[in-house]
Amino acid sequence: MSYAQAELIISNSVNEQGKAQMVVRNDRQTSLPPAQLGIQPGSIDETVSLTKGKNLAKLNQSLTLYNYGSKPKKIALSLVDMDAAGKPIDPSENTLKPWVLINPTAFTIPAGGYQTVRMSIRLPMDFAKGKYHAMLSIKQQIDNPVTYTADGKGVTLELGSQYGLPVSIEVQ
Numbered sequence: 077m078s079y080a081q082a083e084l085i086i087s088n089s090v091n092e093q094g095k096a097q098m099v100v101r102n103d104r105q106t107s108l109p110p111a112q113l114g115i116q117p118g119s120i121d122e123t124v125s126l127t128k129g130k131n132l133a134k135l136n137q138s139l140t141l142y143n144y145g146s147k148p149k150k151i152a153l154s155l156v157d158m159d160a161a162g163k164p165i166d167p168s169e170n171t172l173k174p175w176v177l178i179n180p181t182a183f184t185i186p187a188g189g190y191q192t193v194r195m196s197i198r199l200p201m202d203f204a205k206g207k208y209h210a211m212l213s214i215k216q217q218i219d220n221p222v223t224y225t226a227d228g229k230g231v232t233l234e235l236g237s238q239y240g241l242p243v244s245i246e247v248q
Contacts, residue, residue: 112237113149114142115214119242126201126247135197139241141214143185150217153181153193155243158209172210172245175199197245205247212241 120137143149155178156164157171167173177196185191195212218236 112143112145113214113216113239114140114144115239115241116140116142119244120195120212121242121244123246123248124197124199126199126203126205135245137195137197138192139195139212140190140192141185142190143187146187148187149185150219151183151185151191152215152217153178154213154215156211156213158211160207160209162209162211164211170204172197172208172243175203176210178212199247203247208245208247210243210245212243214239214241 117139120139122135122137124135141151155173155176157167157173159165165171175198177198179194179196180191183191216237
């Protein structure tokens with residue numbers, strides 16, 4: 077499988093009449109850029125047992141996010157319930173989201189640093205058996221997405237990113 081990469085380069089210039097114009101150029105990269113954010117593990121796939129009189133439904137999971145970039149990354153986490161086909165569904169008492177605790181949900185990872193996140197799932201004893209799916213949404217937030225050069229002839233546009241970590245829990 078190959079991936080196409082494109083970069084839009086936006087710059088200001090002056091046309092023949094002396095009027096300012098914005099130029100957008102599409103440059104293709106020959107290789108993928110280096111990774112900027114690492115996530116370990118790459119997915120969560122666990123089995124939880126519910127037994128009468130003893131709650132074995134307590135699931136604790138740690139994951140680590142690594143910032144491989146040269147600037148701090150501001151991250152926000154949230155859990156999205158999914159159906160078996162991978163489409164988002166509204167949370168209810170019969171989905172994972174109401175029973176999941178994530179700590180922390182917002183943080184900044186320094187350049188070259190990492191952040192450990194803990195996720196706990198506390199299902200009630202009468203939770204229905206079956207396979208449940210969710211996606212941990214990992215959003216990189218950008219405070220100042222547009223910056224200008226001192227001479228006003230260049231614009232830098234920084235885009236945030238969003239990743240998804242699959243979560244599958246089988247309840248027995």
